[in-house]
Amino acid sequence: MSQTHDPIDQHWADLLSPGRRQLLRAGGLAAAGGLIGAPAFAAAPAPSPAAIAAHTGKSPWGYATATEPTPRPLAVRPGEEHGLPDRPRAYTDIKSYHAHIYFDEDSYEKAVRIRQWTAERFAVELGNWNAEPRGPHVTPSFYFGFGTDLQPLILPWLQLNSLGLTILVHPNTDDPRADHLHYALWVNRSQPVNAYGMKKPNLAAGEPAVEQIYPNTRPTVAIERS
Incomplete structure (x- = not known):
């Protein structure tokens, strides 16, 4: 041969x-x-529930899950809880913004540089360095908050200075879940955000209607201009 x-x-x-x-x-x-x-690859008959229980214990879900009803989930999109909205929301409902910069063990040095550049150039509320997932964010990240007056400046600055990292920019309104899932903007690629369980503020308990931003950086470097 x-x-x-x-x-x-x-x-x-x-x-x-x-x-x-x-x-x-x-x-x-x-x-x-x-x-x-060949017959050796033929599918074997499914074991009975009793046989499964005898060998591996009892399933905590029982043995009737395949017959449970499968109703449509409740609407979670903002404004669609009772059908399509009649009018747009006012853009002035946005009181501030958050930028969440995501990184991992291979890209954290880029995040360090963006963090330093931001603190040097903008009056923002700079949060902690999160080396592990925190809140609705499923990877390490850091965040900074800024007012609506800085949005026209910071958004294009992040687009040009992301260093290839994934960045979530979301507004702050009275609906944190919608802010993270439906009102969000992404620089570069998007990634999952575990925000479905976020609730609106409890006004009766004294929570503010919209998360407040308190700048804690003191810019020392002028923003680059061409």
Whole structure:
């Protein structure tokens, strides 16, 4: 048998497991295909619930989940709780903004630089350095808050100075869940945000209607202009 292989066939052979490669060498693709169709690969009958319980314990979900009803979830999009809204929201409902910069063990040095640049140039409320997921954010991050007066400046600045990191910019209104999930802007790619459980402020308990921003940085560097 010739040892010369077609390059395409060799490519696919290299993608297969070592065991399948041995089959290819011994009898070719036809032999491998025959083994795949052999009775040894036939699906075994599903074990009964009693057999499962006998070997692995009792499922905490019981054994009737497949017959449970599957109703439509409640609407969570802002303004659609009772159908489409009749009019737009006022843009003045936005009282401030948050920027969340995400990083990991390979990109944290870029986040450090953005954090330093921000504190040097803008009067913002700079939050802690979160080396682990915190709140609705599923990766390490840091955040800074800023007023609506800075939005026309900070948003394009972040677009040009993200260093390739994922950045969430969201407004602060009276609906934190919508702020994070539906009113959000992303610089570069987006990523999951676990904000479905966020609630509106409890005004009866004295919580402010909208999260407040208190700048804690003192800019010392002029913003670069062309």
